[in-house]
Amino acid sequence: MPKKYNKRAVERLRRRMREDADTPPMNRKNKPMSNLERMVADMLDDLKIEWEREKPLKYMRGHFRYYDFHLIEHGVLIEVDGAYWHGEREDKKPSYVTMMAKKNDAVKAWLAKNNGYTLIRIKEKELTGDYNMVKENISRYAGKK
Secondary structure (H helix, E strand, C coil): CCCCCCCHHHHHHHHHHHHHHHHCCCHHHHCCCCCHHHHHHHHHHHHCCCCCECCCCECCCCCCEEEEEEEEECCCCEECCCCCCCCCCCCCCCCCHHHHHHHHHHHHHHHHHCCEEEEEEEEEHHHHHHHHHCCCCHHCCCCCC
16 A cells, blocks of 8 residues: 655655755864965954854855855955966866856855945965955955054
8 A cells, every 4th residue: 555645744844945945054164274264364363353264145045155254344255266276377278167166256256246245356376475465455345444
């Protein structure tokens, strides 16, 4: 005899799935920082700006986009773009990975703007080449000058 359809059990499952779709995963803040992210974190600490890591913004049902840093009191999100993933290397042609990273960057810029945040992108070349300029730029957005 086939099993009977349990309407209440199915509705409970659907409700739980809807609730889970609105809740971002909790483990992102525990992932280790890259060297570039560590440099920015130290810079924010030097500027005495309160920040949090891996800020989630809801993208689509059950999907989130995460930003490297969120300046809590200023409504600013910071993304640190490494040269390897963002196609800044001169020795390689654009690959599928770098093209997808650029698409993801465009989605993140759109999402931040729609949620009322200002997005700052820091490229690896800028961070390692002109650290003080990046620091001044962040302090200007945070209103620290």
